[in-house]
Amino acid sequence: MIVTYPFSAVVGLADLKLALVLNAVSPRVGGVLVRGEKGTAKSTIVRALAAQLPPVDVVAGCRFACDPAAPGDECPDGPHEPGEQWLRRPASLVELPVGASEDRLAGSLDVERALTEGVKAFEPGLLAAAHRGVLYVDEVNLLHDHLVDLLLDAAALGICYVERESVSVRHAARFLLVGTMNPEEGELRPQLLDRFGLTVKVKASRDPAERAEVVRRRLAFDADPGAFAGRWTAEESALAERIAQARARVPGVRLPDVRLTQIATVCAAFEVDGLRADLVTANAAIAHAAWQGRDVVTTEDVRAAARLSLPHRRRRDPFDAPGLDESLLEDLLARTSEDERPDGPDGPDGPGGPGGAGGADGPGGADGPGDPGGPDDPGGAGGPDYPGGSGGPGGPGCADGAGDPAASGPDRPDGGPRDAVPGYPAGTHLQDPAEERPRGPSRGTSGGSGQDGPASSAAGSGQVAVVAEPYRVPLLKVPGLGEGVAGRRSRARTSQGRATGSRSPAGRVRDLHLPATVLAAAPYQKERGRTGPGLLLREGDLREVVREGREGNLVLFVVDASGSMAARKRMTAVKTAVLSLLLDAYQRRDKIGLVTFRGTTAELALPPTSSVEAGAARLRSLPTGGRTPLAAGLARAAEVLRVERLRDPARRPLLVVVTDGRATSGGDVDRAAALLGGTASVVVDCESGPVRLGLAVRLARRLRAPAISLDSLSDLGSVVRDYRKAG
Incomplete structure (x- = not known):
């Protein structure tokens, strides 16, 4: 039996833990994208999350995890009758390999059985297995475009469609999408990036004591996984129970109009595209309130949600790193709270209210230092290793470990104005963090002190010229026909594109070329003894489609x-x-x-x-x-x-x-x-x-x-x- 590293035993990463827990509390949050350098336990903590998810009830024998209380009408294994046998099993964690095929992700028709036995047999894919569970994609930024397209469709509709060879199959595919990536290997397509509800940037701690504790725990786990996991059983059970209680509390959490206006103001001020950011922030704030044991969303919940839901929606071009002007966020939250708080500074969001210093997030609150700790965790359950805890450097729900709002992000270095936003004078200008670097000739030299003054390189020699705004360039192609990774530059044989011919399959048939298969089998029907209308096929008759598309170079x-x-x-x-x-x-x-x-x-x-x-x-x-x-x-x-x-x-x-x-x-x-x-x-x-x-x-x-x-x-x-x- 494979033993998973305990979620509670992961040192630090308070923001990531909180983001994952919020999704476990409310799947409507929409998933998590984890960005960070290699070797920061991204995969470890995601795999540990599955053990903390509440179990699900499924119809016995259904390969698509249908809920017995509300089975899907179009389930390929259905229809399911009321009163069918059901069972309770752990929520699934399905990993999507970067090199997976389209058939492996969406499922496929068993073409060989369809042709040789005359039956329409459907083989479910990973989307079916992940229904009502977690779909985890490591190195999601390296995922091929055709798989990204399938994920986008399933994530948007909650349904997986398979249309092939005159057979139509559809089934429910609602899952928690969790992706990890190293930004050094490239960025995500904007469409897929927007599908992740929350994003967290992680990096290894520079504190020697914390790094030593990470190594100490990992060595102990590698030496005896079962014994190590056993030492964290109480903490894991308590965390699972708290997630279950928070999930049950979510339907009763109230989002006042004041907080909804606050969310809309923040999203509008940060100029995010569309309204998905508003919905995600609202759902995350509700989940955060439920996690903290509150029945009403407060400013603290909005703050925690915005810090996780907005950074990746602030990018304006592919060269911008995700980020958030937290000083502006604090200003917006403060102004909207002051303008709309009915009870003054000591009201619901004041120092004495639920979101204040004496509330659930304060020193004596639900996540205060007084909570009991684990056997290896001197900081206790409310310490740096516990989601939402106030003992860690980042505090409850902070993005990038910024616990003190006053020190959570630099203000404009040039002291310039901001864009017009609610609560600011007309004609002001909103600073985009990406604009702090030089973008054009009028913004000074990169690394220099002004537009026309020379700037020294890191080595202290040479000059550094400015860079203006990029423009559209022609398509430069590699001549000939390649067979590389699917992309959008040069001609190539790929799994996507227009059909240009057929070939004998190297293994299992993935993309049947039906006319070529029929033509290959037709000359041998008489000697095979065909007497009826059906076509007699052999394995050697099968042909695959040869497609031509474009590759990346x-x-x-x-x-x-x-x-x-x-x-x-x-x-x-x-x-x-x-x-x-x-x-x-x-x-x-x-x-x-x-x-x-x-x-x-x-x-x-x-x-x-x-x-x-x-x-x-x-x-x-x-x-x-x-x-x-x-x-x-x-x-x-x-x-x-x-x-x-x-x-x-x-x-x-x-x-x-x-x-x-x-x-x-x-x-x-x-x-x-x-x-x-x-x-x-x-x-x-x-x-x-x-x-x-x-x-x-x-x-x-x-x-x-x-x-x-x-x-x-x-x-x-x-x-x-x-x-x-x-x-």
């Missing part, structure tokens, strides 16, 4: 950062062009890498990754100056591509060289270019001025690549014409 940027490019206006144009191409790579599901060269060497500034956010950050801080080792840059690119071919041979590369073609150091350019023979390439010509030497065009000929003028890159029509002409 490895786009490797090789950027000239030498002195010849260091003229500020020219380097601003170069950085903006590369940033625009990065944004295009994000939208087309590419991996990206960045090689820069200046002085005497070339540097791999960004190893190939799916995180365009990381690429944009490296680009903005890229210093320039020095000589031009063009050959070294090309040689470094060839080495990077060689290694990546070994790691991911199916992903085809596209090399984008951004240079004026000058070479003043670093070796023989022709020999370096020969190392890249056969690699699909594009040269962005940065040469400017009335007299041009055509060096970048000459490099493009060596690479057998089209050359695109930097000045015309933002002119989509001219670039497409130049690209097609050169290609």
Whole structure:
């Protein structure tokens, strides 16, 4: 028997525990997205949550976990009659592997039985198994697009549809969606990101004592899982009981109009898209009130909910990291509480009320330090390891461990105005945390002190130019037909797309090509003894569909950062062009890498990754100056591509060289270019001025690549014409 690490034994991570508990209390909250660095117990705590969920009643023998009190009318195993046998079982935890197929997720028809036995047999998938339980996706940001589309449909409708070979099957699929991800590997599609009700950013503690306690407990668990789990039985039982009580309390929790207006004001002020944020925040506030033992939602519940439900809905472009201006949140909550509180400062939300210092969240409240602790937890149940506890650094429901509202987030560093929001004077301006970094020529140099003043690099050498707003760029493709990961750039054979032919299956049939199967079997009907109308099939007759779609590529940027490019206006144009191409790579599901060269060497500034956010950050801080080792840059690119071919041979590369073609150091350019023979390439010509030497065009000929003028890159029509002409 596999023993799961106890939920109560996880050290720290108060925000994550609270987010998971709120979803356990009320599934309407809509799931949790856990963002954080590797090795922070993201998977451990999610798996531990399942043991704390209340058990569910299911119809005996139903593969779709139908509720005996309200069985689904369209259940494929139904119809279920009243009074059928039922059983109680633990809530399911279903893990969706990143490399799963569409059939494994949604379920599939047993095509072989359908053809050979003449029966319509449906095999349920992971969505059916996760119904009324938890669907956990580790590395959710690496999930393929076609699986993301299925998840979006199921999460929005609560129903899984399978339409295939003239057979229609649908079944209920309502689940708690929990995803974990490392932002360094890339971001989620906005549609899927919005489907997660709450988001939590986790990182390892820098406190040596807390880190030591983590290791101590983990070693004890690895040495004897059963004995370690046994020491936490009382805490686990108490937590499960409290979740069950809170879940039963949820229907009776009242959301006053004052609090609803407060939620709407906060969401409007933070300019979130749509109304899902308002609904999620309201449901999370209700769940938080039930968890704290209250029957009425207070400002403290709204605060805890907003800190978890809004950060990932504040992003304005793919290069923005999720975040929340908590000083503005506190101002909004304070103003709405002051304007609408009927009883003054000592009313329901004042110091003496349920949300105040003497209430359920205060030192003597339900989660105060006086609660009993576990055998290894000196802080007690209300300490840093308990959801909602006030003993941890983050306090009850704090995002990112910010317990003190006054210290929970910096105000505007420039002292500038805010956007027009309720409670602020007309004409004020709301600060987006993402706007604190430079976005255009008028916002100063990245890392510098002003628009025109030089900025030093981290190494103290070179200048850093500004980056303007990105623009739309043309579609640059790898020629030929690939077989890489599904994406949106180059032509490829993929599991999604239009049918272009058929083939014999390598294993089980996943996508039957019915006409080809019939044609393969037709010549042998007489010798097989066919006498009736049915078609006699053999396993060798089956054919799969060959589909053509688009793939994602490895786009490797090789950027000239030498002195010849260091003229500020020219380097601003170069950085903006590369940033625009990065944004295009994000939208087309590419991996990206960045090689820069200046002085005497070339540097791999960004190893190939799916995180365009990381690429944009490296680009903005890229210093320039020095000589031009063009050959070294090309040689470094060839080495990077060689290694990546070994790691991911199916992903085809596209090399984008951004240079004026000058070479003043670093070796023989022709020999370096020969190392890249056969690699699909594009040269962005940065040469400017009335007299041009055509060096970048000459490099493009060596690479057998089209050359695109930097000045015309933002002119989509001219670039497409130049690209097609050169290609």
